[in-house]
Amino acid sequence: MPIPTLEWKRNSLRIIDQTKLPAQLVYLELDNLQSVWRAIKNLQVRGAPAIGIAAAFAVVLGIRDVRLKSFSQFENRLKRVTEYLRQARPTAVNLFWALERMERAVRLHAHKSQAFLNRLLLKEAQKILQEDKDICRSLARFGSKLIKDKDIILTHCNAGALATADFGTALGVIYQARLQGKRIKVYADETRPVLQGARLTCWELLQHKVDVTLICDNMAAELMKEGKINKIFVGADRIAANGDTANKIGTYNLAVLACFHRLPFYVVAPVSSFDLRLRTGKDIPIEQRDPQEVRSVFGRQVAPANVKVYNPAFDVTPQHLISAIVTERGILRRPYKKSFKKIGGLK
Secondary structure, eight states: SSOSEEEEETTEEEEEEEEEEETTOOOEEOHHHHHHHHHHHHTTTTTHHHHHHHHHHHHHHHTTOOOOOHHHHHHHHHHHHHHHHHHHHHSOOOHHHHHHHHHHHHTTTTTHHHHHHHHHHHHHHHHHHHHHHHHHHHHHHHGGGGOOOOOOEOOSSSSGGSSSSSSSSHHHHHHHHTTTTTEEEEEOOOOOOHHHIIIHHHHHHHHHHHTTEOOGGGHHHHEEEEEETEEEEEEEEETTTOOOOEEETTTHHHHHHHHHHTTOEOOOOGGGGTTTTSSSSGSSSOOOOTHHHHHHEETOOOOOOOOOOOOOSEEEEGGGGOOEETTTHHHHHHHHHHHHHHHHOOO
16 A cells, blocks of 8 residues: 555654545654544544554553553553543444453563563554554455456445555455456545545545545435446444444445345455444444534534534444445355354454
8 A cells, every 4th residue: 555544653653634635645643642542533543443553552652651660550550541542432343442452462461561561562553553454455355256347336434545554444345356457436425524435535546546436425326226336335333243334424324225226235344343242233332423513514614503413423234234244254144143153253
């Protein structure tokens, strides 16, 4: 990939500030816990896998400069850091998965010196970063099998390199198919209210010379009716035990439309996005964001300042509307409870 979304450089987490795209390509050097928390909360870094990676490095930053006299003090500090980070965003389970993994690494090496544990946490965060790169490529290899030459694909929000450490999830499938010589066209929903599709997905696809056309969110049904779309690929922020899937608000709309028009609807997500502790999508916490995101578009007022706003960041697509879920361990199909058990290693 030409531009890494996240990397550890000069003892800091270096990220692309995604709130500045596509007008500017700006990098941020985050060298403390609070700056990473703000970056996650304010969508400067976003996408479920990328949020998990950022959180892992935030743990490193939250621990390294504090001098602690005992393992119990270290453990207490770690708990405060991870609890703080858990408040940044509630829906993407990768955030919680990464924090649990960092905590587990410390528990497995209890009573070691702080210097040892600091090195251990950095090593674990770097491992999470590298694993995500490998996972993206595996997702792409499996998912590209679902794409035929001359397919026209609709995608929603941004599930590409900007949401991960490498190829992406849903967009990674498209990149891999392109590498295989398949001729593909893509329609990208703008993805209101903060326009991740328009700003990020279109920018990213153009960087990779993919034939992409931007549409407003309310145009998808007409394109499907006209036969201009063959299939839909989206990412995921959390997948429940029955296959219900939370993704960016507007995803459910597309799944319903795809079902009506008899088009395949595919979810592409790493195993770290599965949360089998939740029986169904009704149990997935949905983040409610600032009403001003809807009342304005990047600072310009587009609605009355006193109008009430409902602004959930995500919706849940019922499992029966999902044709298949692509993971790094293979392509899963209904009944999802049964197929989830086959791949093993899920939470």
